[in-house]
Amino acid sequence: MPTPADWIDLSGKVAHVTGGAKGIGAGIAKALAMAGAQVMVSDVNLKGAKETANAIGGHGMALDVTDAAAAKQALLDTVSTLGRLDILVNNAGVYQKFGGPVATITDKMWRTLWSINVDGLFYCCRAAAEIMTEQGQGGRIINISSTQSVTPGVGVTYDGSKAAVTQITKALALELAPVGINVNALAPGPTWVNDGPPPKTSGNPPPPTGAPLADSVANRIARLPKGHWGDPMEQGKAAVFLASDMSSFITGIYLPVDGGWLTL
Numbered sequence: 001m002p003t004p005a006d007w008i009d010l011s012g013k014v015a016h017v018t019g020g021a022k023g024i025g026a027g028i029a030k031a032l033a034m035a036g037a038q039v040m041v042s043d044v045n046l047k048g049a050k051e052t053a054n055a056i057g058g059h060g061m062a063l064d065v066t067d068a069a070a071a072k073q074a075l076l077d078t079v080s081t082l083g084r085l086d087i088l089v090n091n092a093g094v095y096q097k098f099g100g101p102v103a104t105i106t107d108k109m110w111r112t113l114w115s116i117n118v119d120g121l122f123y124c125c126r127a128a129a130e131i132m133t134e135q136g137q138g139g140r141i142i143n144i145s146s147t148q149s150v151t152p153g154v155g156v157t158y159d160g161s162k163a164a165v166t167q168i169t170k171a172l173a174l175e176l177a178p179v180g181i182n183v184n185a186l187a188p189g190p191t192w193v194n195d196g197p198p199p200k201t202s203g204n205p206p207p208p209t210g211a212p213l214a215d216s217v218a219n220r221i222a223r224l225p226k227g228h229w230g231d232p233m234e235q236g237k238a239a240v241f242l243a244s245d246m247s248s249f250i251t252g253i254y255l256p257v258d259g260g261w262l263t264l
């Protein structure tokens, strides 16, 4: 009879993680590999993808997710290199430089961010759904959303794109459940992906009443209940859960991994 250790074991599974050169994607790729999966790491930054892959005994490749044909080819190449595709993690995403007051957001800023965060994610979902359906053994798609999907604060471009990711996830979960493909959204809260130690947070609980409805991102980070920024590996642990048999009956959910952000 399988044990919890068997449920979490990803041995024999093949995963593809987009945007895995650094940050959360690198943490997720590492966690999946530690759980036994063979991992293909892709990124627009090929050198970084290879560095992540080398560190975890995986494979690295170049992929700009905004190129629909390249996204499909990257997943087909994963199958030809590693034999199959069981898990797709759509992590590639951008947020810096695209925020600000709505009047300052240019058409180019809007389109650039949406082409990565939404179009690219869709291209990879579409290709993975086709491959996994043909394989006939189900699969897992994990879309990296954000707490900004429900609590705006970075700006219309990013916040809107992550709300789209969450709803695309639910729609796909409904469509793909009959063929055994679970599709879930993992929503990181503040996760430190830059060099050096993260800034200190107070961890002071928010006032029970009277808090302003629209709180700034900086204020929320300062009051984050867990009292510290998240680490990419904390996102990785949640990704292993969603990729494994531990979550066999879970599809279409939005899983915040946020240190209590959504309680604020």
Ligand SMILES: NC(=O)c1ccc[n+]([C@@H]2O[C@H](COP(=O)([O-])OP(=O)(O)OC[C@H]3O[C@@H](n4cnc5c(N)ncnc54)[C@H](O)[C@@H]3O)[C@@H](O)[C@H]2O)c1
Pocket: 018, 019, 020, 021, 022, 023, 024, 025, 042, 043, 044, 045, 048, 063, 064, 065, 066, 091, 092, 093, 094, 095, 116, 120, 144, 145, 146, 147, 187, 188, 189, 190, 191, 192, 193
């Ligand atoms: N760090 C956080 O606090 C946080 C919070 C919520 C959600 N997220 C989400 O997590 C994901 C990863 O963010 P991160 O903080 O690790 O960012 P990051 O900037 O550290 O890493 C993002 C990676 O995506 C790659 N990338 C960018 N454009 C790409 C493209 N067109 N094709 C392929 N790869 C591309 C980059 O080269 C980079 O390696 C994003 O979807 C982001 O929106 C992050």
